[in-house]
Amino acid sequence: MFIRRRKLTEKIIYSIIQAGWLQVYSDAMRALVYTAPEKVEMQDQPRPQVLSGEVEVAVQMAGVCGSDISGFLGHSALRKPPLVLGHELVGWLPDGRRVVANPLISCGVCDPCLSGTQNLCVSWKLLGLGQTQGSFAEFVALPASQVHEIPETLASSQAVMAEPLANLVHLFRIVGPPTMFRLAIVGAGTMGALALLVGRLSGARDVLVADVNDERLATVRNLGATAAVNTGTPDGVVEAQRLAGRGFDVVIDASGSAPARQMALDLCRPGGVVALLGMGTQKSEVNFVASIRKEHRVVMSFAYTPVDFRRALDLLIAGQIDISNWTQKLSLEQGQDALERMSHRPGSVLKMLLEVGSAR
Ligand SMILES: [Zn+2]
Ligand SMILES: [Zn+2]
Known part of the structure; x- marks a missing residue:
């Protein structure tokens, strides 16, 4: 009788768990671990420790950033294996x-933080970089002040763009472009495409985008670029310069390759602003004398402050920025495939999203 009753109790508990009414707490989680250049693999990892003041987020979806790709390829000094990459997430x-x-x-307490330039904090940390595990995993833990609740009307695949978008909100804020400015963007990846959309919202009346990939140029044409030119050929470079005329008021380098940086300077008008965002290469040569003669103002833009992040999220909630037609979803288990695709053949996909978990 007693044994029978225990069996019955077990049966009831099991049904409750199956119905999803009770979550079984586990110390382990699934994570996509970067183990060697061009190699990631699924592993069981300890669930993150949640320190005081922190919250645990069950990751639903994580975006693949250009910086994750640079880590995956073994080009990032701050991303060394073994490491869980990823910093864009909704959960x-x-x-x-x-x-x-x-x-x-x-x-929050150093001089840059107290001056409202938290992006320049002396001890900043980013998920998926250095010793901090990233969002290509079932759970992350971070300070409660870092999370923002999102309304039902905002799809997760849209909300996950808040972080990349915040970089552009920051850039335009520190550039402070004049009204009805002419804008050129070198690089038509995620950052270039978002620069185009934020540029339009900031009053750009004429936007040229340059890249060496025709599929990406077609995408930015669809997103509203006035002109999109392949500058991988000498003819293309001449065409870009013809369209520049006396030069653009603001030019953004959203690539960071050596030729892209020089092109950004070449397309800028005398007295105009060149904003450097891309981190493609650590060091590159530029023609300084030509730029000195034109009194180019050079602005370097890095990351975003909490206010920029909030503003980026508000733009998404308001439906003012949307690149969802150029995103693709794969599962976390397909991470190797996703990272290889974005490294070697991104095609028209601007943002690869990894689906990690479902509602709990
Ligand atoms: Zn990112
Ligand atoms: Zn600080």
Whole structure:
């Protein structure tokens, strides 16, 4: 009788678990671990420790950033194996609220932080960089102040763009472009495409985008570029210069390759602003004398502050920025495939999204 009753109890508990009414807590989680250049693999990892003041987020979806690709290829000095990459994420708090996380964690007490330039914090940390595990995993833990609840009207695949978008909100804020400015963008990847959209919102009346990949140029044409030119050929370079005329008021380098940086300077008008965002290569040569004669102002833009992040999220909530037609979803288990694709043949996909977990 006693044994029978125990069996019955077990049966009931098992049904409750199956119905999803009770979550079984596990110390382990699934994670996509970068183990060697061009290699990631699924592993069981310890679930992150949640320190005081922190929250645990169950990751639903994680975006693949250009910086994750640079890590995957073994080009990033701050991303060494073994490491869980990824910093763009949407997920759930333990109480079920859906949130987007600002993955750039600043100390809050150093001089740059106290001046409102948290992106320049002396001890900033980013998920998926250095010793901090990233969002290509079932769970992340981060300070409660880093998460923002999102409304039901905003799809997760849209909300996950808040982090990349924040970089451009920051760039335009520190450039402070004049009204009705002419804008050129070198590089038509995710950052170039978002620069185009934020540029339009900031009052750009004429936008040229240059890249060496025809599929990406077609995408930015669809997103509203006035002209999109393949500058991989000498003819293309001449065409870009013809369209520049006396030069653009603001030129953004969203690539970071050596030729892209020089091209950004070449397309800029005398007295104009060149904004350097791309980190493609550590060092490159540029013709300084030509730029000195034109009194180019050079602005270097890095990451974003909490206010830039909030503003980026508000733009997405308002439906003012949308590149969802150029995103693709794969599962976390398909991570190797996703990272290889974005490294070697991105095609028209601007943002690869990894689906990690479902609602709990
Ligand atoms: Zn990113
Ligand atoms: Zn700080």
